[in-house]
Amino acid sequence: MASAMVNVTASVLDWVSLAFDAPTKAVVFGVPIDGHLVVEVLLVVVILFQLTRKSYKPPKKPLTEKEIDELCDEWVPEPLTPQITEDMTDEAPTLESAAGPHAIVNGKEVLNFASANYLGLIGNEKITDSCVGALEKYGVGSCGPRGFYGTIDVHLDCEQKIAKFLGTPDSILYSYGISTIFSVIPAFCKKGDIIVADEGVHWAVQNGLYLSRSTVAYFKHNDMKSLENKLEEVTRRSKHPEKIRRYIVVESIYQNSGQIAPLDEIVRLKEKYRFRIILDESHSFGVLGNSGRGLAEQCGVPIEKIDIITAGMGNALATDGGFCTGSVRVVDHQRLSSAGYVFSASLPPYLASAAIAAVDHLEENPSILANLRANIATLFNELSDVPGLVVASHLLSPLVFLKLKKSTGSDKADMHLLQSIAKRVLEEDSVLIVATKRSSLDKCPLPIGLRFFVSASHSESDLLKAATSLKRVAALVLS
């Protein structure tokens, strides 16, 4: 076998060398054709032939109809909602009367600390009368957006009233409290703008920031040093800072912690770095300041320095809806480009007339603010020594926020503890307080806690009773 292979190889080699060394057999055009020239020409021809061939690409095969059918049959969607477990079926307490300081819940009378009725206007005679008049004249709904015959004279009166009360040129009404801020932010902030916001802002603000598609940077909750660093960083990083719109978004009283933003400090930083301020005053309008004009009055900052102020009217003013105020340019721009204003039905007229009556009442009776402040101070003092809980809110905030001294480590367990405290306080002592509930869509990193909404119409005995009850239950549950 091997010798046959050797013989074949030898004869092939001989044949090749013969072809190479064959003497010149022909002379073409004066060029002698040697044997090796033939082989070289053959090689060149083969190379050229290969070069002209198309390169190999795997053929594109789009899915056939049958294959698409199979894929569609195979595909199984997830269920629309996750499995409902036992602990998810808690029902909220049902009110059977107005949500004043003493309300009837599930059949018995309770002390109500769950309504943000700061000025005690729920059940006020004058407001009820003006609403009855509005209902008889205008019906309930306004049957149309503001651009299509949904603008009723009470809306215009209400806007003028609020603007006059705050001292701004104009204001604009929205039909729902939380939709105010998440319509205002996308109306002014577009892609490419820069926003620096507090990390503890509530969901509606977060949603507005997300919808605006701007670049958002968060600073540590209510920490002015962190704000200054963030402003510095953001200004340094952007190439043409004067050409991009820049905003600082803060709340006056944070819903998630009860802290109050130091407005004078923020205004100083804003002027230094050339930012505009968007301030959400939902819980401070009608509460802070000597005459209830909000955080600007409280901190002694002229109202013109704050570019955009928004507020929900579902708190101190005991009505529904929201408003936004600022310079004429700011307000006019929103009338055409704010989604929640243009595409939604306008505020029912009776709620607007309730707002007018509420502002009137506040202007005529500034003493309710003194009552409210006294109540807040009393409750703050009483709650400063609850076992296992610590007061995290500012001492002027009508929203008294208590968080766990030592968290269990998991949000769910914390939630469970706080809710059991609230439940026991309601069942055993008939005091209605609430534990903050977070939606799964909420990205706020602040801890949850218990909230007390103090009203000007709470009496001192109410506050003492609530404090005693909480101390007793907290000692039982958290020990």
Next chain:
Amino acid sequence: MVRLTYQIAFTTLLSYGILFVFGKLRDLFDKLLDWSKSNDPQGYAPICYGFQDFYTRRMYQRAKDCGGRPIASAPDAWLDVIERYSNDNNKTLHRTERTTKCLNLGSYNYLGFAAADEYCTPRVIQSLKQYSVSTCSVRVDGGTTKLHTELEKLVARFVGKPAAIVFGMGYATNSAIIPALISKGDLIISDSLNHNSIVNGARGSGAAVQVFQHNNPSHLEEVLREQIARGQPRKYRPWKKILVIIEGIYSMEGELCRLPEIMAVCKKYKAYTYLDEAHSIGAVGKTGRGVCELLGVDPADVDIMMGTFTKSFGSCGGYIAASKEIIQHLKRTCPAHLYATSMSPPAVQQVISAIKVILGEDGTNRGAKKLAQVRENSNFFRSELQNMGFEVLGDNDSPVMPIMIYNPGKIPAFSRECLSQNLAVVIVAYPATPLLLARARICISAAHTREDLIKGLEVISKVGDLVGMKYLPIGPLNHKAKEFSKLELIKIE
């Protein structure tokens, strides 16, 4: 379907072009004359850039008095429009004390509950005295009253689903619910002409969004097949779930959605469906139960049914009706339920009373009469307009009828001329509709009497002749037979 001929398209574009040129010239003069003056303080970027509000300043401002007209009465069949005047070419409009009584063809008052009603208003006032104006609290804390639970049960029964949840604003219902159900890794397929609240909700959810041609079930099928086969674009994994969002009556077209065909497609491909019945609940269907009843679709097939109380029930707010599990889940996660002040109790009572009237549970047959009246009124008005030669969109039985105007010069002319003849109409142009397809939109109510409608028709006919809006030949025409358009309709984003 809109029939946009080449002549109309050309003249409309020419008009817009002339307005654009004039606008630019004015901007140029503005810049030259006040180049040193600036409204914004040093170092701040302006709140609105030059071109962003060009349309507002130079085009919309010319017709600004046609929109946002204030009224001094309830938005019933006849209303009092407050007269306004302007000294500076519509830049600022000033109110006067004078009012004009006009026939109202613009408010969403399909069943006539807008003004004080003999059954509803006394009950609303009583609930106001009992529960006061607002609860000042969110639903999960201390804002749920007996009225809210009663309303949720009633809505669920009315619509035909096991459970329901109500919110204080229709717009927020869509923008807050969709992110609670859908998140990253899911797909939303929505009709190309869906309302802004749905678009915002879809965007806020973080899911991928695909659009299918308006009311076209075969295109929906194509999109579904392609998307399921292809999966997520960059990760090549299958979609976690797919939600198809459609509306019952499209308010800018006045047409009903092709619900049975779309439901069949969604069932075949296992996609979930979300039906927004803002304009159709209470207004269509034999007993007012919306497009499902009208088109013969079982409500149990639609996964999520949404609606608002602003249009047919004369109140405010919105609802979602779905299975018990979905509603339980929403009660725990939906931000509008956890963070927003609960719906005002008098408004809740208004809806409860209105639904009771519609169902006949108030002891009279006013509800049935109202439903029959609105259907009869809509069909009469639509056929008369079509006979006169107007181009009217929408299907029979729908109380919304847009009349095409197209040309920007005719839009304010129509509106102002109608107002001078005591007819209040609504005109819609860009950006709510495509640039070339401006229209006037009529909303018929059960409160309109036959005489009102005849007067309305007379005025519209006269003004239509004056302005030149009768694009089609006079006489009855079968619009459904010819469904084509000579120019492609592109929705301008």
